[in-house]
Amino acid sequence: MSGFGYRIDNGVARRITVKEAAACDAGMVWVHFSGTGDATRAWLRDEARLPEHLVEALTAQETRPRCDGYDTGAYLNLRGRSEEEVYPSDLLASVRIWATKGRVISVTRKHLVATDVVEQAVKDGTADDPGDLITTFATAITNDLDPVVAELGDQIDDCEQELDANRVYELRRKVTRARIAAIGYRRFLNPQRAALDKLAQLQGDWLSEDDRAHVAAAADRAARMAEELEAIRERASLIHETLTDLRAELIDTRSLIIAIAAMVFLPLTFITGLYGMNVAGLPYAQKPWAFDAIIIACIVISVGIIAYFLRRHWFRA
The missing domain is CATH 1.20.58 (Methane Monooxygenase Hydroxylase; Chain G, domain 1)
Incomplete structure (x- = not known):
């Protein structure tokens, strides 16, 4: 089982082991697991004492962005970019989060770029409660995806400017790659926007009004990126038809x-x-x-x- 934890008291964060996090009674505890194996399942079930349906949700093999509210907290699944190798049909890796007042548990199968940003925010004391931590996750994921989506748009712009009958096969390969990437990202950004919107509207004292505003802003950015990806997909289809005519x-x-x-x-x-x-x-x-x-x-x-x-x-x- 690979993971780490942080205990936060009065804005001061200290890194702890997963074993220490099980019995930690600090004002805020964040436990993060890298992997969904049997050891992670056992800790979630025996140490964190989570119900079986939450254990299954946190360690599931196939997931989509969603948000489910409960009496004591919320389960949230987000998708973000990973520097590890991913499947061509599954370009974004998932982070599964269980948040209650004073405690956050997150699980990933592949290391997300956003995880490093969140950990640094915890160390700096800018994320010292569950709402701040989830907001930092959502904002880091959208900030990381924004330039990727912009790069896809630039690739389509270049292809439009370079339309030439003598470069049909080269341009078709570039357009096809950009179109496949746009479809892969858009597949998760639309449900991710819906999940963040739902999170911003959940009732509970563990999520402050400021946190809700930041989550809503992240949802708006996800919606904007999804719309831009849809435009990229449509433009790629038009360029593909033009190249076919050429x-x-x-x-x-x-x-x-x-x-x-x-x-x-x-x-x-x-x-x-x-x-x-x-x-x-x-x-x-x-x-x-x-x-x-x-x-x-x-x-x-x-x-x-x-x-x-x-x-x-x-x-x-």
Whole structure:
């Protein structure tokens, strides 16, 4: 079992072990676990004496952002960015939080970037109650995701400016990656906004009005990012359609060139093939000027076909 704890008395935080946190009676205690194995389950059940449904919620393998209020506290699940390797279909790692007056328990399966920010806030004394700690988690997660979403928007902007029929395949790969990332982030940001909104409206003396205002602000930022991700997804789809049209146009142009070349050489191939037969009876085959005449005829036919195409504006199609 990997984890740590902090006891906070009068704004002063001191790091403690998970074992010490079980019997700690400080004004505020934060216990954080990195992992959802049997040892974590046992501590939550035997030491923290949480009911089985909360133990299951805190250690579940598959989770989505949500908030559930109880008489004594609230269960909150948030999603944030992790520097560890994540699944392509699950770009954000989860943090599960159980908060009551004077105590917060958080559990992660992968280390979140926001966890370091929260721990530093606890050390600095700026997060010394459950409301402050949850607010710091929510704010840190949205602050960390904001530049990532902005970078996706910049990538789409660059693709729009670089639209070129000769770079179709390269741009399609870039647009597809940005679109997949936008869908993956948006999948969790919408329910996360709803969870934070619900948390801000929960009744309980462990969450102050100032904390509720900060949670609501984090929910607004999550909603804004979700809307921006939806716009990125739609723009990526439009760029993808444009690139498909450019590729079709490029293929049509190349097909036209091939068709024109075939039309030019088809009669020439017929004439040269006809006179290349090793049989008797070909007209003028024995004349000394026959070869020159055939060459001149081929040139005239080629020029005539090209002139016809030019007059029909085929080369501009």
